[in-house]
Amino acid sequence: MARKKEYIESEVIDKAMELFWKNGYETTSMQMLEKQMGINKFSIYSSFGSKKGVFLECVKSYRKKLLAITDKLKDSKNGIEGIKQYFYDFLEFAKDNNDFIKGCLVTNAANELNEDSDPIIKNQLSNFTKEIRGLFESNVRQEAGFSEVQIQEQSDYFIVSMFGLSSASRVFNKPQLHIFIENIFSNT
Amino acid sequence: MARKKEYIESEVIDKAMELFWKNGYETTSMQMLEKQMGINKFSIYSSFGSKKGVFLECVKSYRKKLLAITDKLKDSKNGIEGIKQYFYDFLEFAKDNNDFIKGCLVTNAANELNEDSDPIIKNQLSNFTKEIRGLFESNVRQEAGFSEVQIQEQSDYFIVSMFGLSSASRVFNKPQLHIFIENIFSNT
């Protein structure tokens, strides 16, 4: 019927993901995406429609990759200790080939947001954050003696710590981030 | 001799600061700066040389404004309790007219950084972070029973929490951020 695609969409998305992860949304240009994905603009636009389309597809793929880690968190009956393990697993997940810790793709992008940001992207990132928060909540709930209010407080605290871990990775090195995690969980 | 400037440099810098604070470095354009500062490109360039020049001047001014809060932290003999107060003071400092919490100008900008970022900006932001960390350290040192290693760990923990507070402000509201602060200090 017609010519075959010379690339696999899921593969080029994972390549694009690296860029968004490292640089955020705005700083990543179509030119950079062309180079990194190894295909040209036409192919990118015919496959994903727009830059936003590429990004949202990357978020989807990122979410999928995170599932392996969050599944472990979901299945663990270790309560807050399970969350701690999640933070360590996440740190491994979030580093590139040079041990540079990229933080969380989603929280990095969330940090770019302001009142005027694209509502679709805003919504996607917000939903993602809520999803993780829900996982934290159900784990905290396993712990004895917490009221429903305290459970929410603790979960939000862990979410905010995740943000901190993410932003701090730009300034701190890996051992320091490990100290950070130890400190987060030192009072539980 | 010649015509007088029709603006005061420190005043237009403070106006520019609002933009960088809210939007970060990249997203803030010269066009936006012109409008917000109330002067045109020529004046901006003749006063500050470049966009980078404007930004670095903003960081300087931001640092000055923060001094009022850090001075309180420096003079307090309340140890970690003093740091807690600093976090609350900072939260007040970091909100705009609509109660939107902008986070920290410096940590917001730090979050944009990657390996390829401008080394001058990178350095300025890193120095700033170190300065705050130093303040935290001297406050933690006031507490009894901490080893030198523990003092550094605690200080880094507070710095990272500051990052978290900053990034999280994009997603959370003010009451939740207050809960976050309470949680940070609940184990001390």
Next chain:
DNA sequence: TTAATAACTAAACAATCGGTTAGTTATTGG
């Protein structure tokens, strides 16, 4: 009053932004 100086306006600069499109190349069913 006038010449010198500096701050102003506004248009333009090359480069890049995200996005499109005309024309060519490869694949496949009939």
Next chain:
DNA sequence: CCAATAACTAACCGATTGTTTAGTTATTAA
């Protein structure tokens, strides 16, 4: 083998990026 179809290349789009510059207006010392 050939027409139909879709993926490719590459030039191009208008808009915007940070930055510069030519020309005008205001100020002041002489």
